[in-house]
Amino acid sequence: MNLANTKSVSYYNNIGQIQGAYVREYPDICPSCGKGISAVPAYGFKGKWLQVVFRCPIVDCSRLFIAHYGESDNNVVHFLLRTELLPVVEDEEFPASITKVSPKFKTIYNQSKKAEEGGLEEICGLGYRKSLEFLVKDYLISKSAPKEIAVGAKCSATSMNSSALLNGLFSKI
């Protein structure tokens, strides 16, 4: 068998033993910055498939990504199927005037953003709406003590009914 044009990686198997494998190629394009790279394997794992963590050597990028390999017909040399970049979602920053009035708004908004970036589109919409509800409610509470009682009562009575809550709140503005 000709292994001359192959590269090697080490990986952990299912019971934690370090083993070696041959791969046809290392990824030559970083999935984050898109530049051509000489990727260096950092860590491998083989269960059902061989997965190897690489790091982009370009200093300004330096992102980690996972290369997925399939086995060739001879079950010795693995070939590159695809690379996968784990999403990094940075928190959205808001002016202090907003986070001071409603700290929950920022928390819920950023959790919704992570859900959206992770492809959970049905979930993130509910989260964004909830964050808006908190922002409006907290704003009204901060502006008027008498409304705090009214809004608080409305929230507890209709916490599962966001439409009614929003309609109630906006009718008070």
Ligand SMILES: [Zn+2]
């Ligand atoms: Zn890169």
